[in-house]
Amino acid sequence: MKIKIPLLSSLSILCSLNNTYAADISVKGLVDLRVHQTKNSSDNSYLTGGYGKFRYNDSGLSIGQLALQAELEINKTWSSTLVLNAFADKGHSSIGYTEAYFKYKGLPTSNGWRVSSKIGIFYPNISLENIATAWSSPYMLTSSTINNWVGEELRHTGLNFAVDKLGKFTNSKHTFSADISLFQNNDTAGTLLAWHGWTIGSRQTLLHEKIAIQPFPARQNSLSAQAPLSDPFKEIDHKFGIHSTLGWKYSNKIKASFGYYNNNTDEGLVERGQYTWKTDFYHLGIKYRLAQQWEIITQHMQGSTFMRSPELVKVVDVDFDSSFVMLRHFWNDHHFALRGEYFTVDDLDNLEGDNNNETGRAISLAYRYKLNKQSFVLVEQSWIDSKRPSRWYVNKPIEQTEKQVQIGFRYYF
Amino acid sequence: MNKLASLLLKKYLPLVLLACISSLKAETLVVQVFDQTNKPIKDIVAFAIPKFAIDSLPSNTSQVVIDQKDKKFAPYMTVIQKGQKLTFENKDDITHHIYSVSGENRFEFKLKTGETKQTQALIGVEEIAMGCNVHDWMSGFTLVVDTPYFGKTDDKGNLSFNNLKPGNYEISVWHPQLDAEQHIQSQYFEITQGLNTLDFVLKKALLPIPTQQGQDEFDFLEEY
Structure with missing residues (x-):
């Protein structure tokens, strides 16, 4: 009920606005229904406190994503956006917000300079996959390990300021951009990545949600103060984190971006079982149109996260990195995407009963068929081959190959 | 010789016909725009500005x-x-x-x-x-x-201006991809009685027109 009240009231506000300013509101959305068969490495998915690397377990039907994205046009340059999402699979269903922000987008000057800004709760500018309505990926039914983590633990609550230099005003094929975000409510970012490692899925954490932490022996002693559920969007130290990116586009052939994220938390704070995790990383992305019907997308992320006890002893300390390369080929109504990934987590601390080391590779192959302008059928097969010693804590083999096949129907409106 | 005659016929017959259609008093100018390899340029804008005093030029009110x-x-x-x-x-x-x-x-x-x-x-x-x-x-x-005499060339690179008064004109062509100051190349031309023709040769090749297409072909993109 706690969730439903703001949901209903915001919907009624939207509806009443819709009556008053019918022309100024637009509602878009997505219906994504799936059949899946998953062979996870443990009994549970990482989402429900298991060590399984996929979103699903076993086999069944699910609501991959139900999304409503409402945009209120305040004037020509200001708008506000509210994104509602619902996800449903066996025993793990939820509905709520993922983003809510005001946006300013100015007109370019006659030299091509343009300023824009976001204020509110919004995704960091990292993913080159999740670019469609409600942060869905048009290419596949799953996001890569990098972007699945972005969807799970990262969200900016704050201010973004961006400058673009559009090349077309000076007959140049080069467009440059730079942006900076100052954010809060991300002091626990890194908790889940450290404890369940890299994962592949299509689940975005809703703003009110808390995610179960995997069982491991240190939670009985050194980490007994840790709450059983991690709250990814919590503010503890009341300081701002920083995230900045630089972008470059060449004609409609290349898009590249580079960024640095640092949640800039004070170390050793704990509030209601939620610790501050000091997390920083670099990310790089390139999207290159090789030929008219071929494109390559690659992203790399590398960083570290650690948490200290209130006595300032470093308790959990890991380095992480992940890379993927996606090749996509498309013609008429057909679209193929092949994605290969490599990821690691290096455990740097000596805490007993909390081995967070991990290495893994993943391959995903997806075919998308366009039924009509708005409807698509997708079929996807994924394999994750990983070595994660912590599975030993739940009596599962350290080395595992997990498999998943999904058939999805998507309707965008 | 025959070949040349037929070539001339092909090139100028339409112009002669055009001249016949236009009113007897009016002078006609046909501008044909070429690149340096003598290839006619279609869909390029040409306009003519009279360089002598005229009481009032007609105004174009079409939508x-x-x-x-x-x-x-x-x-x-x-x-x-x-x-x-x-x-x-x-x-x-x-x-x-x-x-x-x-x-x-x-x-x-x-x-x-x-x-x-x-x-x-x-x-x-x-x-x-x-x-x-x-x-x-x-x-x-x-x-x-700032002239009522303008238009775009046809498939053969031709554009005809009718009802011109005789005198000196500045004839210009414009294209956003023309590598010239303000993307305009101009020359002076004197219109005399009857049919006037001008072969207008671009000094530089046109740069390619940028494709009006985003990198991603998907229809439901957002600004993420």
Whole structure:
């Protein structure tokens, strides 16, 4: 009920606005229904406190994503956006917000300079996959390990300021951009990545949600103060984190971006079982149109996260990195995407009963068929081959190959 | 010899016919635009400005429509007379945010699917670069000229101006991809009685027109 009240009231506000300013509101959305068969490495998915690397377990039907994205046009340059999402699979269903922000987008000057800004709760500018309505990926039914983590633990609550230099005003094929975000409510970012490692899925954490932490022996002693559920969007130290990116586009052939994220938390704070995790990383992305019907997308992320006890002893300390390369080929109504990934987590601390080391590779192959302008059928097969010693804590083999096949129907409106 | 005669016939017969159609008193100028390899250039804008005192030039009041179709400006290039308005028609099923930030001819409006909007009378004599603030790759150009004598060349690179008074004219061609000052190349030409023809050769090749297409082909993209 706690969730439903703001949901209903915001919907009624939207509806009443819709009556008053019918022309100024637009509602878009997505219906994504799936059949899946998953062979996870443990009994549970990482989402429900298991060590399984996929979103699903076993086999069944699910609501991959139900999304409503409402945009209120305040004037020509200001708008506000509210994104509602619902996800449903066996025993793990939820509905709520993922983003809510005001946006300013100015007109370019006659030299091509343009300023824009976001204020509110919004995704960091990292993913080159999740670019469609409600942060869905048009290419596949799953996001890569990098972007699945972005969807799970990262969200900016704050201010973004961006400058673009559009090349077309000076007959140049080069467009440059730079942006900076100052954010809060991300002091626990890194908790889940450290404890369940890299994962592949299509689940975005809703703003009110808390995610179960995997069982491991240190939670009985050194980490007994840790709450059983991690709250990814919590503010503890009341300081701002920083995230900045630089972008470059060449004609409609290349898009590249580079960024640095640092949640800039004070170390050793704990509030209601939620610790501050000091997390920083670099990310790089390139999207290159090789030929008219071929494109390559690659992203790399590398960083570290650690948490200290209130006595300032470093308790959990890991380095992480992940890379993927996606090749996509498309013609008429057909679209193929092949994605290969490599990821690691290096455990740097000596805490007993909390081995967070991990290495893994993943391959995903997806075919998308366009039924009509708005409807698509997708079929996807994924394999994750990983070595994660912590599975030993739940009596599962350290080395595992997990498999998943999904058939999805998507309707965008 | 026969070949030459037929070539001449092919090239000039339409012009002769055109001259016949035009009124007896009026002078006609046919401009044919070529590149340096002698290839005719179609769809390039040409205009003629009289360089002598004329009491009043006629005003063009026809409606000029630029469509937004398939997330492109169509046509890509438009030419109007000072004081004319532009009408934009959104034939896509999404909203566009049309703008010009050029000199005196600034305009900006959001255009929902199926909507039509008109600018104010455009009075700045200049090239207008138009864009869409939602789809950065969309690009279109309008040239505002201070003369009623303008148009675009046909498939054979020809454009005819009728009802001209004899005298000296500045004949210009314009294309956003013409590598020249203000993207315009001009020359003087004297119009005499009867049919006048001018072979207008571009000094530099036109640069390629940028494709009005985003990198991602998917229809339901957001600005993430």
